[in-house]
Amino acid sequence: MQSRSSGQRTGRPRSAAADAAILEATRSALVELGWSRLTLGDVATRAGVAKTTLYRRWAGKNELVVDAVAALFDELELPDRGSLAADIEGVVLQFATILSRPETKTALMAVVAEGTRDEPLRERIRTSIVDRQKRLVLAGRARATARGELPPQPDPEAAARAADLIFDVVAGAVVHRTLVSSKPVDANWARDFTRLLLSGLIATSPS
Known part of the structure; x- marks a missing residue:
């Protein structure tokens, strides 16, 4: 038994x-x-x-609220729009739409504020929200590599570091624009941001 x-x-x-x-x-x-x-x-x-x-x-309110926020961001998908630039623009616009919802704004700001005083809560935010959404970066890079838009990354550690940086740049920019500056993330902003991101991504890609 x-x-x-x-x-x-x-x-x-x-x-x-x-x-x-x-x-x-x-x-x-x-x-x-x-x-x-x-x-x-x-x-x-x-x-x-x-x-x-x-x-x-x-176990308690912290865990429950983080999972409630994570479920919203799990709605994010990587669209196949034919190019890396178009794919990034699609994700950025999806992300901004989710952030604009009242329940997302309130819940995300609440857990981030509480997390400044609670290390276990910060860790749960990292594992339940941040780490789960890095899948989009890895999937987007793999698709772009298959299309020939980006060179392969044979070093797994370098690929993981790049994914962390790309995620931080995208998430930080969209969250700041939407929740801090309270400015719209429209098609024009998404296009300009994507051009800026890709100029750095291509410049730092291994030859």
Whole structure:
């Protein structure tokens, strides 16, 4: 007989519908109540689930809110628009659209502010949001390499460092433009930003 120490989950399986309802209720509560007044009990009521359901899934408010934000950014996709420039523009416009939603603004600003005082929360933000979205950079580079737009990167460590830098540049620029400067990220801005990004990316690519 297999012991519980093997790491296998026991009990009833998680419900994807319940998880989605809980995360949606979390974002709604954040918009209405703000971080300080948000409680797991309020989220449970809004989601129509028992508080024990939340506590079985999330250890506390920090983890729940980060996952609620991460689910929004998981909507990002890498479009195949025929060129690296067009693909980047598509991702930038998607990202800006997600950031413009009230629930994204409130939730992201809340977790970033709380993360300045909480190292475990910062780590969860990195693993649940930042690291997950770096997949788009890696996929975009691989597609551009297959098209012949960028040279191959044989060094995995150099490729990982480049992906980190590209992600930081794109995310930092779009977040600053949308949430700090409160200026629009339209097609013209996305095109100009992409040209600037590609000029640096091509210049630093190994020959």
